Every structure is written in structure tokens, then in C-alpha cells.
Amino acid sequence: MPTPDLDHGAKHPVRLWRVRIWDLPTRLFHWLVVGLFAFSWWTAESDRLDWHILSGYAILALVVFRIYWGFVGSDTARFTTFLKGPRTFFAYSRRLLDRPVHISQGHNPMGGWSVIALIALLLLQAGLGLFAIDVDGINAGPLDNLVSFETGRRAAGLHGLVFNILLMLTALHVAAVLYYWLWGRDNLIDAMITGAKLMPGVEPPRATRFAPLGRAVLGLIAAALLVACVVLWRF
Ligand code: HEM
Numbered sequence: 124m125p126t127p128d129l130d131h132g133a134k135h136p137v138r139l140w141r142v143r144i145w146d147l148p149t150r151l152f153h154w155l156v157v158g159l160f161a162f163s164w165w166t167a168e169s170d171r172l173d174w175h176i177l178s179g180y181a182i183l184a185l186v187v188f189r190i191y192w193g194f195v196g197s198d199t200a201r202f203t204t205f206l207k208g209p210r211t212f213f214a215y216s217r218r219l220l221d222r223p224v225h226i227s228q229g230h231n232p233m234g235g236w237s238v239i240a241l242i243a244l245l246l247l248q249a250g251l252g253l254f255a256i257d258v259d260g261i262n263a264g265p266l267d268n269l270v271s272f273e274t275g276r277r278a279a280g281l282h283g284l285v286f287n288i289l290l291m292l293t294a295l296h297v298a299a300v301l302y303y304w305l306w307g308r309d310n311l312i313d314a315m316i317t318g319a320k321l322m323p324g325v326e327p328p329r330a331t332r333f334a335p336l337g338r339a340v341l342g343l344i345a346a347a348l349l350v351a352c353v354v355l356w357r358f
Contacts, residue, residue, distance in 0.1 A: 148339035187346035199229035224307030255279035
């Protein structure tokens with residue numbers, strides 16, 4: 124639905140078009156990861172290791188699902204759509220201070236790479252947890268029997284290190300989102316909640332091609348089964 128003209132004097136009046144850009148699976152993935160990331164942190168700090176491990180399994184399944192969705196999901200969720208080469212990346216970065224910012228119909232060329240970094244680090248973090256062994260060897264990930272005690276301790280050390288990197292990247296991520304909102308006048312958070320955003324243009328923007336929800340459900344079931352097989356390996 125177009126809103127009233129923004130520029131009445133212009134030859135071709137620019138309008139704001141409300142477009143659906145994020146599908147439900149991508150939005151659910153995001154907000155579940157946010158909740159589980161905070162929950163994992165809290166359960167680690169408060170020594171609720173059983174819950175911490177379960178939360179890690181859930182993150183792992185969600186990340187496996189997101190990788191699948193990056194290949195077969197709706198076009199804004201696909202890696203090939205939002206991963207841009209250096210030329211586009213640097214051209215975009217030079218316009219970063221524009222106000223309002225250039226509004227992207229999905230992840231922008233810089234944001235796309237930070238999304239990949241977050242997904243890769245979440246995968247690494249949850250993966251390391253599978254092998255981590257605590258200092259007295261009492262608490263351990265489900266695959267600790269596949270590695271020596273020393274390797275399990277190293278995995279635990281890296282698990283702590285990657286968490287700190289994730290924390291820094293998340294702070295940067297949230298700061299970037301706030302920057303777009305407060306400086307760039309592009310409310311990305313609203314889009315990640317409702318799935319829709321306002322796009323300026325003379326013509327209506329192209330419609331997002333959404334993948335069927337059944338494909339997401341199948342992917343999520345497969346991801347959960349895969350994680351279940353991995354963690355039940357020893358039994
Ligand atoms: C309250 C804190 C957070 C807010 C407000 C927030 C907001 C957002 C927004 C608005 C986007 C879409 C960006 C765009 O339009 O390009 C996004 C994407 C993303 N965020 Fe966050 N985020 C938060 C915390 C986190 C945390 C803790 C993580 C993981 C550690 C995370 C991981 C991601 C990932 C992986 C994406 C890409 C989503 C996808 O394409 O599947 N976010 N976030």
C-alpha cells in the first residue's frame with residue numbers, strides 16, 4: 124500500500140511502499156536465537172548446566188536450519204541474495220553516513236557479512252560446547268568421549284573465548300541496528316518483528332519471493348533430528 128506522496132513538487136513523486144521482506148521462519152529464527160543466547164549466558168553464569176546444554180542444542184538446531192534456509196528459503200533469506208563482493212561492500216560503506224541511509228530490501232551489503240559472522244560463530248560456539256569438559260571432568264558436552272581430557276579442556280577454553288567474541292559482535296550488531304534507526308531513519312527492528320518495511324520509490328519495489336512454510340518445517344525437523352543424532356551418538 125503506498126502512503127501519500129513525499130515530494131509533491133517532484134516530477135516523479137517518491138512514495139513509501141510497505142513491502143513484506145522477512146518471512147516468518149527468518150524472524151522466528153532471529154528472536155529465538157536472541158532469547159536462547161541470553162538464556163545460555165544466564166544458565167552458564169548461574170551453574171544450571173543441564174539447561175545450558177539443552178539451550179546449546181536448540182541453538183545448534185536453529186543454526187543448522189538457518190544454513191539450510193540460506194540456500195532454499197525466501198529470497199531475502201538466501202546467502203546468494205545478501206552476500207555481496209568487495210566492490211559493492213566498499214561502495215555501500217562510503218554512503219554509510221548518508222541521512223537517510225540507503226534503504227535495503229533485506230540485509231544491506233555490510234550487514235550481510237555480519238550476519239554470516241554471527242551465524243558462523245554461533246555454530247562454532249555450539250559445536251565447541253559438544254566437546255567441552257570442565258576442570259574436574261564432571262560436566263561435559265555429549266561428545267566428550269570422542270576427545271582426550273586435554274582436548275576437551277581446550278574446547279572449553281575456546282568455548283569461553285568465542286562467547287566473548289560473540290558478545291562483542293552482538294554489541295556491534297545492536298549498535299549498528301540503533302544507528303540505522305536513530306541516524307539513518309531506517310527501522311530494521313520493526314521489520315524484523317513485523318516482516319514488513321517502508322521502501323521509498325517512484326515505482327513499487329519488486330515483491331519478495333517467499334518460500335513455502337512447509338519447506339521450513341521440513342528443514343527444522345531435519346535439523347532437530349540431525350542434532351539429536353549427534354548428541355545421542357554415545358548412547
Ligand atoms: C535485542 C538485541 C537484538 C536486536 C534488537 C537485533 C536486531 C536485529 C535486526 C533488526 C536484524 C535485521 C538486520 C537487517 O535488516 O539487515 C537482525 C539480524 C540478525 N541478528 Fe540480531 N538483534 C539482536 C540480537 C542478536 C543476537 C544476540 C544475535 C546472535 C548472537 C543476533 C543475530 C542476528 C542474526 C544471525 C541476524 C540475521 C538474521 C537472518 O538473516 O537470519 N541478533 N538483528
